[in-house]
Amino acid sequence: MMNIKKRKILLLNPPGDKLYLRDYYCSHSSKAKYYWHPYDLVAQSGFLAQEHELVALDANVLGLTPEEALNKIREMDIDTLFFLTGGVSWRMDFDFVGKILQAKPEIDEVITTGDIFLSRSTEILEKHPFISAALMDFTSDVLLRYFRGELKGEKTDYITYRWEGQILEGRRYTEDKEFEMPYPRLELFPWRRYRIPHGRYMPFASTLTNFGCPFKCSFCVSSIVPLKLRKPENAVGEIEYLHQHFGIKEFWIKDFTFAVNKKQTKEFLELLIAKKMDLSWVCLSRVDVMDEDILELMSRAGCHTIQFGVESVSDEILKHYHKGVKPQRVREVFAFCRAHGMRTLGHFILGLPGETQESALQTIAFAKEILPDFASFNIATPKMGTPFRQEAVEKGWTSADIDVLDNSVAFPVVKTEQLPPEEIWKLRNYAIRSYHLQPRFIWLRLSQVKTWYEFSTLIREGFGLLASTFQPMKSISEESDAHG
Ligand code: SF4
Numbered sequence: 430m431m432n433i434k435k436r437k438i439l440l441l442n443p444p445g446d447k448l449y450l451r452d453y454y455c456s457h458s459s460k461a462k463y464y465w466h467p468y469d470l471v472a473q474s475g476f477l478a479q480e481h482e483l484v485a486l487d488a489n490v491l492g493l494t495p496e497e498a499l500n501k502i503r504e505m506d507i508d509t510l511f512f513l514t515g516g517v518s519w520r521m522d523f524d525f526v527g528k529i530l531q532a533k534p535e536i537d538e539v540i541t542t543g544d545i546f547l548s549r550s551t552e553i554l555e556k557h558p559f560i561s562a563a564l565m566d567f568t569s570d571v572l573l574r575y576f577r578g579e580l581k582g583e584k585t586d587y588i589t590y591r592w593e594g595q596i597l598e599g600r601r602y603t604e605d606k607e608f609e610m611p612y613p614r615l616e617l618f619p620w621r622r623y624r625i626p627h628g629r630y631m632p633f634a635s636t637l638t639n640f641g642c643p644f645k646c647s648f649c650v651s652s653i654v655p656l657k658l659r660k661p662e663n664a665v666g667e668i669e670y671l672h673q674h675f676g677i678k679e680f681w682i683k684d685f686t687f688a689v690n691k692k693q694t695k696e697f698l699e700l701l702i703a704k705k706m707d708l709s710w711v712c713l714s715r716v717d718v719m720d721e722d723i724l725e726l727m728s729r730a731g732c733h734t735i736q737f738g739v740e741s742v743s744d745e746i747l748k749h750y751h752k753g754v755k756p757q758r759v760r761e762v763f764a765f766c767r768a769h770g771m772r773t774l775g776h777f778i779l780g781l782p783g784e785t786q787e788s789a790l791q792t793i794a795f796a797k798e799i800l801p802d803f804a805s806f807n808i809a810t811p812k813m814g815t816p817f818r819q820e821a822v823e824k825g826w827t828s829a830d831i832d833v834l835d836n837s838v839a840f841p842v843v844k845t846e847q848l849p850p851e852e853i854w855k856l857r858n859y860a861i862r863s864y865h866l867q868p869r870f871i872w873l874r875l876s877q878v879k880t881w882y883e884f885s886t887l888i889r890e891g892f893g894l895l896a897s898t899f900q901p902m903k904s905i906s907e908e909s910d911a912h913g
Pocket residue numbers: 642643644645646649650651652685686715738
């Protein structure tokens with residue numbers, strides 16, 4: 430057997446000037462005070478711990494300054510760095526990694542992962558020679574094989590890496606495969622500190638039943654990551670392991686679209702119900718993959734909240750951006766969830782090209798009509814790698830030079846013919862305030878509180894969200910300077 434170097438790897442979530450969420454190829458900053466696991470690193474910890482020594486530092490959730498984080502890293506005995514980054518903060522992250530490499534010249538491999546690599550990994554590796562490889566799929570064992578030296582110049586789907594002076598580009602194009610993952614080494618991370626705004630209990634854990642998404646919504650980076658399904662027994666096994674070893678009963682199933690495959694989902698839910706673990710969980714999905722059978726099984730298996738992308742009520746916008754969801758189906762599914770005691774979170778996008786003042790106000794009115802238990806109003810952002818970005822650059826709605834993007838607390842970066850950025854910003858703030866300050870919404874949320882954790886989260890998140898609507902709109906150059 431080949432002699433494999435046992436590496437000492439630091440799994441790093443870099444520090445930031447805000448709370449940055451950069452996992453699962455979608456980066457933005459936390460709108461209020463929630464902060465979840467850097468899931469790419471957590472998922473990879475299960476693989477890498479099989480053959481290497483690991484240490485983890487989530488400098489962002491610990492609130493460490495770059496100097497404090499660097500001081501901790503100086504003390505570590507490591508030869509490999511694996512860090513998470515994203516379109517929202519990559520310049521700052523790369524700068525920080527540069528400082529680590531100056532302080533620790535013994536580091537001879539720098540691996541990274543994040544949304545910016547899904548479409549531009551070769552270009553980024555060319556410009557930043559300190560990066561040895563970029564991982565494109567954190568559910569794969571390709572990094573283990575890379576460290577074993579097994580890739581030997583072969584192109585693989587899941588990693589872009591250097592080989593004999595060349596950069597070999599990986600791309601996720603393999604469709605419809607099943608996968609399994611080893612259980613994560615959660616104890617390496619400050620797992621008790623992570624929180625989600627719609628969770629019922631602390632601490633919670635993140636998990637997956639599938640990876641990628643088969644839908645093609647052109648504003649979403651997930652539309653370029655093909656779907657693969659996790660074996661139900663492996664997904665349930667991980668939940669059982671986390672429940673038994675860490676006492677966790679709250680889970681966030683992070684699938685881009687839960688229940689996308691009915692057969693696999695039914696198997697997963699029936700297995701979960703049979704385990705009788707008394708769990709509580711939340712997931713993301715689409716109204717058009719839900720049916721009454723699945724919703725009933727989800728409710729029996731402990732699902733208490735489902736997040737849905739509603740996006741807009743305008744038919745033209747939904748059609749142009751390939752969302753393919755009908756407002757009538759949204760009404761039906763939201764009503765069905767309420768009748769079965771499951772809460773809903775509606776995601777809405779304001780300011781997509783084609784948006785007018787009237788259509789934005791209609792979307793806000795629709796949100797008030799269906800009354801999700803949580804509503805998230807975001808500004809259209811041409812994220813790197815999305816067909817929307819390509820369209821926006823081609824049509825001059827945004828500049829190709831804008832490469833630090835955040836749709837959570839940030840300002841509009843797309844000019845539409847109908848609405849200037851200042852108007853989109855005002856509409857976003859109006860949506861958040863007018864939705865959350867409705868008496869019937871306040872009553873609804875207060876009447877649902879079951880635990881002290883939920884009550885404290887409601888108050889903290891509510892204030893944080895409303896406060897974000899009073900911040901001034903910055904220009905994109907101000908934000909880019911902050912990251913430069
Ligand atoms: S269904 Fe959701 S995750 Fe999939 S491409 Fe559309 S917005 Fe993205």
